[in-house]
Amino acid sequence: MSNNDLKAQVDNLIRIGIALSSETDIDVLLEMIVDESRRFTGADAGTLYSVSDDGRFLDWQIAHNDTLGSRMGGASGVPVT
Numbered sequence: 453m454s455n456n457d458l459k460a461q462v463d464n465l466i467r468i469g470i471a472l473s474s475e476t477d478i479d480v481l482l483e484m485i486v487d488e489s490r491r492f493t494g495a496d497a498g499t500l501y502s503v504s505d506d507g508r509f510l511d512w513q514i515a516h517n518d519t520l521g522s523r524m525g526g527a528s529g530v531p532v533t
Contacts, residue, residue: 464492483526486514500525 497517502508
């Protein structure tokens with residue numbers, strides 16, 4: 453990785469951190485986390501789960517997939533199915 457690439461990644465992480473720290477809507481915040489994580493890693497898809505209240509299950513919160521053209525959960529208003 454070149455110095456320019458590394459600098460670009462660090463600059464991007466700083467930008468992401470600032471954006472995340474200023475967001476107050478939890479659905480938008482979680483969606484930003486999925487979107488930025490995918491962008492940073494070059495992933496085609498990403499999901500985010502939370503632990504159920506009783507701690508026994510994972511609840512599907514957000515699912516994004518570019519190949520399928522799918523955005524569910526988060527701020528999309530589309531329920532995760």
